[in-house]
Amino acid sequence: MIRFEKVTKTYPGPGKPALDNVSIDIEKGEFVFLVGTSGSGKSTALRLVLRESRPTSGRVYVAGKEVNRLAGWKVPRLRRQIGTVFQDFRLLPNKTVSENVAFALQVIGKSRSEIDQVVPSTLELVGLEGKGDRLPDELSGGEQQRVAIARAFVNRPMILIADEPTGNLDPTTSAGIMKLLGRINETGTTVLMATHDEYVVDQMQKRVVELAHGRVTRDEARGGYGSTVV
Ligand SMILES: Nc1ncnc2c1ncn2[C@@H]1O[C@H](COP(=O)(O)OP(=O)(O)OP(=O)(O)O)[C@@H](O)[C@H]1O
Numbered sequence: 001m002i003r004f005e006k007v008t009k010t011y012p013g014p015g016k017p018a019l020d021n022v023s024i025d026i027e028k029g030e031f032v033f034l035v036g037t038s039g040s041g042k043s044t045a046l047r048l049v050l051r052e053s054r055p056t057s058g059r060v061y062v063a064g065k066e067v068n069r070l071a072g073w074k075v076p077r078l079r080r081q082i083g084t085v086f087q088d089f090r091l092l093p094n095k096t097v098s099e100n101v102a103f104a105l106q107v108i109g110k111s112r113s114e115i116d117q118v119v120p121s122t123l124e125l126v127g128l129e130g131k132g133d134r135l136p137d138e139l140s141g142g143e144q145q146r147v148a149i150a151r152a153f154v155n156r157p158m159i160l161i162a163d164e165p166t167g168n169l170d171p172t173t174s175a176g177i178m179k180l181l182g183r184i185n186e187t188g189t190t191v192l193m194a195t196h197d198e199y200v201v202d203q204m205q206k207r208v209v210e211l212a213h214g215r216v217t218r219d220e221a222r223g224g225y226g227s228t229v230v
Pocket residue numbers: 011012017018036037038039040041042043044045
């Protein structure tokens with residue numbers, strides 16, 4: 001579903017590559033943590049998947065298509081197939097919960113009747129039933145992240161990318177968010193999550209790909225945040 005083939009990414013200016021000859025193969029339906037210290041290249045890798053950035057060399061494939069070779073007009077379609085969730089939620093502050101989720105469907109041209117049907121069921125799925133009329137600042141951090149997840153998932157994307165989604169949340173709230181991401185993964189959505197959250201990674205025991213200085217230093221089918229190899 002997501003494949004990095006000998007990917008190197010060098011940003012302009014001096015310094016080592018942000019990604020250095022990285023190869024990763026993620027199957028449809030996998031749940032993968034991308035871990036590594038700050039600056040190890042996690043966000044760079046996620047941006048390449050979304051074609052927000054392009055590799056200096058090597059290839060990135062999403063659903064069998066080489067992302068870097070997609071015609072510009074096909075990039076929005078690629079991004080529609082990938083839901084994104086971030087540490088800082090990125091909700092529209094003046095729209096209600098329902099409107100935030102509906103907006104993701106409006107911009108891709110879904111009909112009002114479809115939106116009216118899908119938004120409430122998605123809010124229920126993420127545990128926000130009855131809160132559709134609230135504004136984001138009337139919600140807790142964990143609830144705001146649930147709205148962001150509903151917005152990312154309402155279109156049933158093939159892939160969900162999460163960049164540090166529990167970064168602003170306490171451990172109990174984070175556990176709830178991870179349970180939700182686990183449920184979304186169980187529907188067949190491939191989940192790729194960059195994180196520093198040791199506790200979350202240790203609890204989930206999913207595949208862990210570790211980056212250090214832009215290189216893959218570990219790729220374990222079921223692992224924790226730290227290396228289990230002694
Ligand atoms: N737009 C950019 N221009 C130049 N250098 C960049 C740019 N974006 C990232 N870098 C550099 O690339 C390297 C990898 O950064 P990246 O943001 O991918 O790391 P990260 O693992 O996501 O870090 P964090 O956990 O802090 O978000 C770092 O050395 C960073 O300074």
